[in-house]
Amino acid sequence: MPPRRRRSSGSPCGQCAAESPGALPPHAWRAEPSRARAEPSRAQRGRTQPCRPSGTMLGMIKNSLLSTVEAWPYQVLRKGEKEQLSYEERECQGGRFAVVEVVGKPFDEASKEGVLKLLKYVGGTNDKGIGMGMTAPVSITAFPAEDGSLQQKVKVSLRIPSQFQANPPCPSDESIKIEERQGMTIYSTQFGGYAKEMDYVNYAAKLKSALGSEAAYHKDFYFCNGYDPPMKPYGRRNEVWFVKE
Numbered sequence: 001m002p003p004r005r006r007r008s009s010g011s012p013c014g015q016c017a018a019e020s021p022g023a024l025p026p027h028a029w030r031a032e033p034s035r036a037r038a039e040p041s042r043a044q045r046g047r048t049q050p051c052r053p054s055g056t057m058l059g060m061i062k063n064s065l066l067s068t069v070e071a072w073p074y075q076v077l078r079k080g081e082k083e084q085l086s087y088e089e090r091e092c093q094g095g096r097f098a099v100v101e102v103v104g105k106p107f108d109e110a111s112k113e114g115v116l117k118l119l120k121y122v123g124g125t126n127d128k129g130i131g132m133g134m135t136a137p138v139s140i141t142a143f144p145a146e147d148g149s150l151q152q153k154v155k156v157s158l159r160i161p162s163q164f165q166a167n168p169p170c171p172s173d174e175s176i177k178i179e180e181r182q183g184m185t186i187y188s189t190q191f192g193g194y195a196k197e198m199d200y201v202n203y204a205a206k207l208k209s210a211l212g213s214e215a216a217y218h219k220d221f222y223f224c225n226g227y228d229p230p231m232k233p234y235g236r237r238n239e240v241w242f243v244k245e
Helices: 055-066 107-123 197-211
Strands: 069-071 074-082 085-092 095-103 134-136 138-144 150-159 176-181 184-191 222-226 238-243
Touching: 074 197, 085 197, 095 107, 107 138, 107 150, 107 176, 107 197, 138 197, 150 197, 184 197, 197 238
Parallel strands: 069 134
Antiparallel strands: 074 085, 085 184, 095 150, 095 176, 138 150, 138 222, 184 238, 222 238
């Protein structure tokens, strides 16, 4: 049987299509070995074969674990503490971001889906097939309901590493968009552990109480941020950000 080629799951964005129509990452074009294979014995057919990660997953894992993590550039303007909650006022730089929106799913499930897509993008699922390195944090825009719970809609974003800010590779996944964002001033508070929806909701309420009525910030959304890979069990860093008006 002749070797078969595996196709990419997406297509280049419009910006890159003119430069390299139908371009696929190198690992997507690996062919199966053409040599004849011996028929497995009955004993071999009864064994469970181990699952091997795909090239996409290997690229994502390698990029996430072995790359130097670049921090989102910011400057601390002021520090405060009230009601046993420490917080900071920061000025964050703008730039280009990879963004994916997920709707119709609970916050934790939607966040996980969006983060995985972005990690695959910077791990090599792009028109150039290259690992781009990592930035932190992964930022999730949450939209609170009137009762403080979070709506089933999130926007997950990751700042493009500095090396690729001028000309980011086009995502192979068409649900990922590249956005240009302005700088912003935020109020931020930090906490540890593996953060879930209720953790972000609780710390958002604490930050709101600490800031009081004098601070002016957007009430219709806030950012839920994670800095660490899932494999890091201790010393984890999560933050809630309110964007100053």
